Amino acid sequence: MSAYLEIRNLSAVVRGTGERLLRGVSIALEAGHVTGLVGESGAGKSMIGKAVLGILPTAVEVVEGEILLDGQDLLRMPPDRRRRLIGATAALIPQDPLTALNPSHRVGPQITDRLVDILGWSRADAEARAQALLDEVHIAEPARVMKSYPHELSGGMRQRILIAAAFAAEPRLIVADEPTTALDVTVQKQILRLIAEMQARHGTAMLFVTHDLGVVSKICQDLAVLYAGKVVEQAAMRDFFRAPAHPYSRALLAATPQYTDPTGSLRPVERDVLDTVEAEIAADDREWRNGQAGP
Amino acid sequence: MRDGRGQIRRRAGLRLWLSGGWLALVLFGAVFAPWVAPQDPLMQDLFTSRLPPFWMEGAEPGYWLGTDNLGRDVLSRILHGARIALIVAVSAGAATCLIGATLGLIAGYFRGMADIVISRLVDIWMAFPPVLFAILLIAVLGTGLTSIIVAIVVIDWTRFARVVRAEAMNQGAMDYVASAQVAGYSRLRTMLVEILPNVLPTIGALLTLEMGISVIVEAILSFVNLSIPTDDPTWGGMIAEGRQAIHQSWWVLVFPLVTLFLTVLSFSQLGEGLKDRFDPVLR
Ligand SMILES: Nc1ncnc2c1ncn2[C@@H]1O[C@H](COP(=O)(O)OP(=O)(O)O)[C@@H](O)[C@H]1O
Ligand SMILES: [Mg+2]
Numbered sequence: 339m340s341a342y343l344e345i346r347n348l349s350a351v352v353r354g355t356g357e358r359l360l361r362g363v364s365i366a367l368e369a370g371h372v373t374g375l376v377g378e379s380g381a382g383k384s385m386i387g388k389a390v391l392g393i394l395p396t397a398v399e400v401v402e403g404e405i406l407l408d409g410q411d412l413l414r415m416p417p418d419r420r421r422r423l424i425g426a427t428a429a430l431i432p433q434d435p436l437t438a439l440n441p442s443h444r445v446g447p448q449i450t451d452r453l454v455d456i457l458g459w460s461r462a463d464a465e466a467r468a469q470a471l472l473d474e475v476h477i478a479e480p481a482r483v484m485k486s487y488p489h490e491l492s493g494g495m496r497q498r499i500l501i502a503a504a505f506a507a508e509p510r511l512i513v514a515d516e517p518t519t520a521l522d523v524t525v526q527k528q529i530l531r532l533i534a535e536m537q538a539r540h541g542t543a544m545l546f547v548t549h550d551l552g553v554v555s556k557i558c559q560d561l562a563v564l565y566a567g568k569v570v571e572q573a574a575m576r577d578f579f580r581a582p583a584h585p586y587s588r589a590l591l592a593a594t595p596q597y598t599d600p601t602g603s604l605r606p607v608e609r610d611v612l613d614t615v616e617a618e619i620a621a622d623d624r625e626w627r628n629g630q631a632g633p
Numbered sequence: 634m635r636d637g638r639g640q641i642r643r644r645a646g647l648r649l650w651l652s653g654g655w656l657a658l659v660l661f662g663a664v665f666a667p668w669v670a671p672q673d674p675l676m677q678d679l680f681t682s683r684l685p686p687f688w689m690e691g692a693e694p695g696y697w698l699g700t701d702n703l704g705r706d707v708l709s710r711i712l713h714g715a716r717i718a719l720i721v722a723v724s725a726g727a728a729t730c731l732i733g734a735t736l737g738l739i740a741g742y743f744r745g746m747a748d749i750v751i752s753r754l755v756d757i758w759m760a761f762p763p764v765l766f767a768i769l770l771i772a773v774l775g776t777g778l779t780s781i782i783v784a785i786v787v788i789d790w791t792r793f794a795r796v797v798r799a800e801a802m803n804q805g806a807m808d809y810v811a812s813a814q815v816a817g818y819s820r821l822r823t824m825l826v827e828i829l830p831n832v833l834p835t836i837g838a839l840l841t842l843e844m845g846i847s848v849i850v851e852a853i854l855s856f857v858n859l860s861i862p863t864d865d866p867t868w869g870g871m872i873a874e875g876r877q878a879i880h881q882s883w884w885v886l887v888f889p890l891v892t893l894f895l896t897v898l899s900f901s902q903l904g905e906g907l908k909d910r911f912d913p914v915l916r
Contacts, residue, residue: 391815396745425817432808440809442830448809452816503812 377564446484733793741801845900
């Protein structure tokens, strides 16, 4: 099976300073699969998600690479066409349910408007669809919730709404950017189960961004480990947990206590492992800079 | 916790009612001045000069707040003065808001080149001392109502631009903006439909503040005789005249001063009150 989303050798820098944020990232995601994107905070996980969805901050510039969605390169597409393609085939489940719904608008239109405005649905169809989806994410009174403002709802409730909204247009790809990080531990489990359930039912390919290997093991078929904007390893879930190939992956796994010793405390990644990765990155940067300076 | 919120809400409500009530009164007086003013504000009559306000000995009915040394009725002049004060407040406030908020919104949301140009312009603009700037402008444009309004707009748009830019930048970083863009909405639509409603409470507070400032600026320019060249009464002009007669007839100074003070205070309090009430995050 060929990949539905394929990121090839993607590099991004900060405009002006030239600081490298993504270092030749390559990730493949098969249709209907969930790929975890794991790394510590600041590694560039969100940046990859944003690059795929075409919402990188203006200060960040992609300098090389390809992002193939179903074989078409998003980076070499007229912006208008790309926007329409993304709007029709992809969606985002954002990190923070508190800021992911617009506080000035009612919840209903925030789900239905894009179906009507962008995808040309009728208002009635969109409303019916939104109700059905809210039902699917186990929201008790969809009609009442759709008339509410976000601040009238709890964090868990809002995250359910965001999940419903993401699946509303039946996208083929969803980027979920730490969708459970901002929630209470108890709510976290429910939301994670809900996302897994929705993903399985709709067969949507998903790029699941998280810093938590525990979460990855519950929902993903394979994963990519990111360190300082560089993918150090992409592997199938089972292979990864049996035998992580890269020393940094091994350290990360060892640092997540439930897989080694459930009673042990979280261990930091060891110094010499970090030195190895940093050396790899320095070598990579040198090579890249020479490439830039050359032809 | 519910009690705490209720308490804040009730106090905000009282503030809103008091400031709104006073401004409604001033607006009513300004609009209907020719009908509600007891006297002709320009009519001089030396037989009625320096009449005290109604509760003092020697007061005459029909001259409730007394008269100045030319015998003109203070209340009638305050009511007519409200017209110029409010014309300046509304037109200068609206124009300043429109220009400043639009530029701020564009700079804060679109960032990039637009932001660089607008922010640099604001920085350069703010390097001029405002009072000097105002007097210079009046000198070039000549005195008159339009000049005052233009001067206020030219000087104060930067306040809107700065504050609205910062707020738009905050909102632009929110995940709901990212979602709108992923959905395929244009940047312009995102700015107007997603960002603007959330910046509106701030714009409203700035607008009322600006109206208060406009009233003060108009009064100051009238005070130094740089405002309108006609005989039409202005609060600033009344304060200037009243200052000269402070020992014989304090009421000629005090009543316009109090009116000015309450009006400016009400504008700023109205803004804060409205922001508290309509800010969707605080609500
Ligand atoms: N607007 C920006 N301009 C420049 N650098 C940024 C910007 N946003 C994020 N960064 C940097 O990009 C790196 C990756 O950020 P991000 O993708 O958000 O990390 P995470 O893996 O935690 O999601 C960080 O080092 C961050 O400092
Ligand atoms: Mg992130």
